[in-house]
Each structure stands twice: as structure tokens, then as C-alpha cells.
Amino acid sequence: MYAPERRQEILRLARAAGRVDVLALAEEFQVTAETVRRDLKALDRAGLVRRVHGGALPAGRLDFEPDLAEREGTAADQKDRIARAALAELPDGGSVILDAGSTVGRLAALIPLDLTLTVVTHALPVAARLAGHPGIELHLVGGRVRHRTRAAVDAWALRAYAEIRADVLFLAANGFAPGTGLTTPDPAEAAVKRAAVAAARRVVLLADSAKAGQEQFARFGELSEVDLLITDAGLDPAQQAAVRAAGTEVALA
Structure with a gap:
């Protein structure tokens, strides 16, 4: 050819x-x-x-935001491994925020039935997965629900996160890099993510390696605000070193 x-x-x-x-x-x-x-x-x-x-x-798709079904099917094996690795970061008897994201959703589905947690989320799919969990006290953050991601956004969600302090936030992002920080396509979702970061003592980013170096329209934080990045082995050594230089621990699943 x-x-x-x-x-x-x-x-x-x-x-x-x-x-x-x-x-x-x-x-x-x-x-x-x-x-x-x-x-x-x-x-x-x-x-x-x-x-x-x-x-x-x-061209024209740099800030394209895939819908929930498409995101669920992308890098599925990597996301499953990341979610399983994230189980070790759950504080038994503590409190967590679960962000809207396909990998975070996988983590929600894996939470053991014998674990006791207080869970706060603005993601409807995450809440639906956990509503019947016997050990979870579930708090659903309200707001305008975005059809593409099934996540609550805007003033109600921002007020709710301003009133809490959780042990761990499991965060999602569409792109991350030491220079550009944490990004996502939609400004309303970016604002909620920013509020969730401020509401947590520890921030764990769950993101597959394909998101490394990607930059979306709405920026919501610095990589240095993330305590731990759990990703897959596709993150090359140079990228790992750059993330660690920003002060973030890296775990490969």
C-alpha cells in the first residue's frame, strides 16, 4: 500500500x-x-x-466527549485492572467520594459486601450500583443531570461538596499531564470535580494510560493535587517519572 x-x-x-x-x-x-x-x-x-x-x-474531535456506553467499552481490560487495584485504597469504616467515570464505576461494582463505607457520589450509575449494598451508607448528590455522563452538576452539587470532608476521593479525568493538569470536556463537570477534590483528604486518580498527555477543554486541577495515580502499564517510564516529579505517587495495575 x-x-x-x-x-x-x-x-x-x-x-x-x-x-x-x-x-x-x-x-x-x-x-x-x-x-x-x-x-x-x-x-x-x-x-x-x-x-x-x-x-x-x-479534526474537530479533540474535545469530543464520548457517551457513557462508549466509555464503558473503551480500554475495558485496563479499567478492570485499575479498579481492582483501587480496592486497596478503600478505607474500611471510612468515607469516600466516587466521581463520575467508567473506571470509578467499575470500582463501585467491585466493593466487597462485607466492607462498611460512607459513600458520596454525584454519578447516577454509581449510585444505582451501590443502592442495595448492605454495608454502605449512600449519599446521592443532586443537581442538573447531564445526559451524556449521567452526572449531577451545577449549584446543588457544588453546595453539597462544600459541606463535607471525605477520607478519599476516587477521581476520573479525560486527560492528565504534569504541564496541563487535569482536564475534562465540560466546564460544569469540571467545576464539580474541582469541588470534590477540595472535599477530600486524599485524592486517588483512576485513569488508563491513553489519557496521559491528553488535554481537554475544561481544566479542574493540578496533577500535584493528586496523591496517587492508579493506571496501567502502558504509561511509559518517562511519563511515570514526570507524574512522580509533580509529587504524585504512581501505581501500575
């Missing part, structure tokens, strides 16, 4: 899937990763894709 044909196919895949990955493309086309990076660079110069860490997004 000639380079123009390959690039046309890469563009088609990016538009169909919403994202393409360098290593997956290299395997698909039986070329080196460096060849794929040159293809993506050419497409980026032409304004057809936007390069992000490890791959590219179709």
Missing part, C-alpha cells in the same frame, strides 16, 4: 472510531511505528487529524 492510500485509510479509521493508536495502526498496515507517526504528522499538517499522545483524533 502506498503512503497516500495508507493515510486515507488511517483517516477513515479515525473518523469511524473517534481515535487511532500508533501501535495498532503499525500492526494493521505492517509498517513501523515511525512510519505511522509520519503519516499522522502529514495528516495533522493537512488539518485532517489532531495528534495526541500515542495516536490521533479526527
Whole structure:
């Protein structure tokens, strides 16, 4: 396959899937990763894709926010491992905030039935999973519910988080990096995340490695505000070192 044909196919895949990955493309086309990076660079110069860490997004989709069902199916194995590793951070008998996010939702589904917790969440899917848990005292934060994420936002949610102090926040983000901090596509959700960070003594970020280096529209915090990042082994050593240099512990699941 000639380079123009390959690039046309890469563009088609990016538009169909919403994202393409360098290593997956290299395997698909039986070329080196460096060849794929040159293809993506050419497409980026032409304004057809936007390069992000490890791959590219179709132009106009840098701040694209996938809906809940799509997020649940993305990087499922990595998210399962991260959620299982996060179980060790649950304070038996303590209080936690569970943010809106697919990996945090997986953690909620794994909480053992013999664990006693006070749980605060503004995420409807998380609340639905925990409503019948015998050991959990569940507090559901109200507000306007965003259809795309099923998360409560705006003034009611912000007031609720201003009135509590939890032991641990399990936080989600669409992008994280030492330079740009923690980001998400929607400003209303960013405000609630910021309030949740302020409401917790310890912050644990659950994020797969594909989110490293990504920057979304709404910024809600510094990486230095995160005590522990639980991610997968796809986070390369240089990125791990940069996160640790920001003062954040890193655990690979």
C-alpha cells in the first residue's frame, strides 16, 4: 500500500472510531511505528487529524466527549485492572467520594459486601450500583443531570461538596499531564470535580494510560493535587517519572 492510500485509510479509521493508536495502526498496515507517526504528522499538517499522545483524533474531535456506553467499552481490560487495584485504597469504616467515570464505576461494582463505607457520589450509575449494598451508607448528590455522563452538576452539587470532608476521593479525568493538569470536556463537570477534590483528604486518580498527555477543554486541577495515580502499564517510564516529579505517587495495575 502506498503512503497516500495508507493515510486515507488511517483517516477513515479515525473518523469511524473517534481515535487511532500508533501501535495498532503499525500492526494493521505492517509498517513501523515511525512510519505511522509520519503519516499522522502529514495528516495533522493537512488539518485532517489532531495528534495526541500515542495516536490521533479526527479534526474537530479533540474535545469530543464520548457517551457513557462508549466509555464503558473503551480500554475495558485496563479499567478492570485499575479498579481492582483501587480496592486497596478503600478505607474500611471510612468515607469516600466516587466521581463520575467508567473506571470509578467499575470500582463501585467491585466493593466487597462485607466492607462498611460512607459513600458520596454525584454519578447516577454509581449510585444505582451501590443502592442495595448492605454495608454502605449512600449519599446521592443532586443537581442538573447531564445526559451524556449521567452526572449531577451545577449549584446543588457544588453546595453539597462544600459541606463535607471525605477520607478519599476516587477521581476520573479525560486527560492528565504534569504541564496541563487535569482536564475534562465540560466546564460544569469540571467545576464539580474541582469541588470534590477540595472535599477530600486524599485524592486517588483512576485513569488508563491513553489519557496521559491528553488535554481537554475544561481544566479542574493540578496533577500535584493528586496523591496517587492508579493506571496501567502502558504509561511509559518517562511519563511515570514526570507524574512522580509533580509529587504524585504512581501505581501500575
